[in-house]
Amino acid sequence: MxxxxxxxxxxxxxxxxxxxxxxxxxxxxxxxxxxxxxxxxxxxxxxxxxxxxxxxGMQASEVPSRIKDRLMAALERKMASRKPGGCGGGDTHAS
Amino acid sequence: MPEPPSFDEAPLVLRAKAGDDTAFADLVKHYERRIFRLAKNITQNDEDAEDVLQESFMKSYENLDRFQGNSKFYTWLVRIAVNEALMKLRKRKSDKSVSLDEQLDTGEDTLVREIAVWDDDPEQKYSQEELRSILDNAVSSLEPIYSTVFQLRDVDELSTEETAEVLGISVPAVKSRLLRARLQLREKLTRFFQRKGDDVFAYL
Known part of the structure; x- marks a missing residue:
């Protein structure tokens, strides 16, 4: 059928x-x-x-470095301001 | 280039929750591409996508202690990013974009126009760069309600239920949008991937 x-x-x-x-x-x-x-x-x-x-199989395109740098800078400011005694200007650089 | 298959977010998430900022930065580096792509799919605008990317990671950092680990961190992050992206859309005054919870028809006009056989490994015909551009253009030509579901289900490999949850839509809506997205992409890629000698326009 x-x-x-x-x-x-x-x-x-x-x-x-x-x-x-x-x-x-x-x-x-x-x-x-x-x-x-x-x-x-x-x-x-x-x-x-x-x-x-x-x-x-397709990995997403790389984020433009200007945008990545801006994101990381903003995050580092936030991270620094959260540390005990932090005043927003810390140096928590992610490696 | 395939995503490294062995990435395990759980140890990084635990360390980040315990206050290890380097671990959080590693999560950002791992997921930033996908969140940026998702944000571009929804907002269809690079500038908005940039803001969505930044706000999503800032909010996830601020709220990390609320993340309970009942879902994957990535799923939680996607939910934040989708909310941020939708807020951007709502802020646009002359918004012609479709909201993600809009009801759709049931797909009566399921798209199939091109019936042409493809090469066995069609992607081999192009360089990585050409292929990426072909695929990116195909996805970005879809309406956001389709490209978003397609990215989450078929590229990021979230389950149907996870996709429904992060987008705030029903499971049947995910299924019908996924079908439409798959068929539309198949249609758009046919002119690049069809076997030589099969003229796709021959029927015109």
């Missing part, structure tokens, strides 16, 4: 299909059946998997 799911039904369940363990076995079997019979949905699954893979 061919799959009763339409492509639209399948796409609505795409996340469940991509994140294993989140669907019950019978529903999963239906999804598997559809993707094996429908070349377009197969391409969507394959390219979405590749999309996730390529993003998973």
């Amino acid at each position: 061919t799959s009763l799911l339409t492509c639209k039904d399948f796409l609505r369940e795409l996340n469940e299909f991509l994140d294993p363990g989140s669907t019950d076995p019978a529903a999963r079997q239906e999804l598997e059946k559809h993707v094996n019979e429908c070349p377009n949905c197969w391409v969507v699954v394959d390219t979405t998997k590749k999309t996730l893979k390529v993003f998973k």
Whole structure:
């Protein structure tokens, strides 16, 4: 018997299909059946998997050094002001 | 470049809570990139993102003794950053950005237009720098409600429940936004990653 799911039904369940363990076995079997019979949905699954893979390996861009310096300076002022006897001008430089 | 997999925040958090500022500075250095990216995704504005970055770490430092350790420090930090970023959005008078708790449709128009096969390792076609620019542009072209969910779930690998909690939205909303985000990104990346010879515009 061919799959009763339409492509639209399948796409609505795409996340469940991509994140294993989140669907019950019978529903999963239906999804598997559809993707094996429908070349377009197969391409969507394959390219979405590749999309996730390529993003998973991506580290966020470096924060510009001007912004990092400003952040660290502000934090160091705050840290210094919290030390006993601190007056806001301490030298808690993080190494 | 992949994130170093072995980073364990817990010892640093314990030391920071005990008053070790160097440990807190190490946490800042480890998470600043991700918090800045998140802030840019939500505010869509570098200047606001810079303020959000700074305010988030200042607030987390000030309130560190209230952090109970029931969740990851990073999740707690994200919650602070999301609140700061949303406050920025609310302050903008002519704000055309969508608030993160806005109700969405149920995705009836689930986007699939491009059906083209990709290379097996599509990222190999580009240098690291080119790839980063392609991926950054793709994500920043999404609406904040999609890019934020995508970053938290698929890049930072928070759970669906954690993502819902930090964004103050429901679990079904996280799921439907994630689906839309994934499909939109797939669509945008197709022109860069499709296998040679498969003309994506052939159907036009």
